[in-house]
Amino acid sequence: MPKISIKGIQMPESPIRKLVPYAEQAKTKGTLVYHLNIGQPDINTPQIALDAVKNNCLEVVAYSRSEGSEQYREKLAGYYKKHNIQVEAKEITVTTGGSEALLFTMGSIMDPGDEVIIPEPFYANYNGFSVAQGVNVIPVVSDIDANFALPAIKDFESLITPKTKAILICNPGNPTGYLYSREEISQLKELVIKHDLFLIADEVYREFTYDGLHHHSIMEIDGLQDHAIMIDSVSKRYSMCGARIGCIVTRNKRVTDAALKFAQARLSPPTFALLASEAALDTPDSYFEEVKKEYAERRNILIQELKKINGVKVANPKGAFYCIVELPVKDSDKFAQWLLEEFRVNNETIMIAPAAGFYATEGLGHNQVRIAYVLKKEDLIASVNILKKGLEAYKTTE
Known part of the structure; x- marks a missing residue:
């Protein structure tokens, strides 16, 4: 057999x-x-997103651009500016969900046998994405008694090898619900700069913060232009899990160029879902x-x-x-x-x-x-x- x-x-x-x-x-x-x-x-799901699909006038459901339509990416950049994230449309690559964004990111910055350090527990599919790309997950343990706060930087540093290419966090966290502070993000910034690594942040739950706390994106932090890669998605924000629209956001042009080649290989993100996602950006606060x-x-x-x-x-x-x-x-x-x-x-x-x-x-x-x-x-x-x-x-x- x-x-x-x-x-x-x-x-x-x-x-x-x-x-x-x-x-x-x-x-x-x-x-x-x-x-x-x-x-x-x-x-x-916001009615405005549902109506965009229901009331569309398309006569041909054609391919979209591999990186997502210019109109959607421009509008998405405007959304990020409201959240103190200053990026341009050309720094956004639209993907088929946040899952594809992570797959493209790993494929763009890591080779088989390379390592990514992730605080655990972490979103279970990070294991699957890593296996798919031949990448090794190196876990650093966070503790329930500390509410799953960021492990000590020395714990991260002890795991860095010549094979280490990135640190990956989910903020706010799935499955822990932990929200990293600006100080914790700054500590990671110093670490990735010191060791010339990428810092990948899965920020799909950005809107969901409680107790008056504020989400701090890695894209807000000065000095990470070449290091920061943000993963995002409409799935949770607009209760649109089935739309499968996500994106990679980075100011590192070499990463964007590499991710685009992966995007071209899978042709394009889904057209109707793009319509819904673009309309969803007009959802009121x-x-x-x-x-x-x-x-x-x-x-x-x-x-x-x-x-x-x-x-x-x-x-x-x-x-x-x-x-x-x-x-x-x-x-x-x-x-x-x-x-x-x-x-x-x-x-x-x-x-x-x-x-x-x-x-x-x-x-x-x-x-x-x-x-x-x-x-x-x-x-x-x-x-x-x-x-x-x-x-x-x-x-x-x-």
Whole structure:
């Protein structure tokens, strides 16, 4: 029998999606499953974006430009200026989601065998993107007891080798919800300049910050012109996950030129999604004010309810809409599957994302899960109640 590739074997399963068959099986038996596992917002997509697709007058759905239309990139640059990010349209490469932006970035700045340092836990697909590009993830551990703050710079520096090409952060963080301070970003700036590295920041959750805190982009920091690469997407900002429009933003022309060649190889981003994304940029600020208020309330209720459960530890997210929860179980993969297969409260159960897949260090995260608070407040309360009762029942099975 023909063999598949080493990459195919090494490509990790998604910790977010791998339990889907068990959830679907539960649903076929009439069980209501609360999805705490995936960051799919239930907030309505701005109507202005939906109308742009519905009311378009296209007679031919043609290729767009490989780097995205000039009109969209100009408008996007205007959006960034409102956020104190001074960039030009030519410094933006539109991609098919933030995922493709990361793939193109890794392909543009790293060769097989090169290394990227990432604070863990991190977005699980960073592992997959790295495998796809033949790049090695070098994790630096952040701690739940420190709310997953930036690890000490000396910890990063101890991992730098001649193969190190970049440091990658997610800000605000998925799966931790941690929001890096300007001081932490400045520390990373000094480090990448000292060692001549790239600093990649996945900033797709920029709008979602709480407690009066402000998001600090790497693109705002002076002195990083040749080092900073920002990854962005419309997915979370406008609740448009299915649109698959993202971008790479950098002032480093060599990176932009290289990324464009990858973009040309896949031809173009999707035309209808570009229409929707361009229109979404006219979304009023009131939309985000309401969304942030709603997520902050959900976060507060979730954290409050989780802290009532004996043996549970939870970090307090300051951005995005995720939190890492430490549970009194040995193996959260088995626990998550058990919840879907065997446990019910009034014929309801929950789907959670085991956290081991958000780590690169073997053995970490096995007693943790990621919870996305993208459900209505009453559903979050019901979900935590199921988790509490599930933990009580599970003790007798371990």
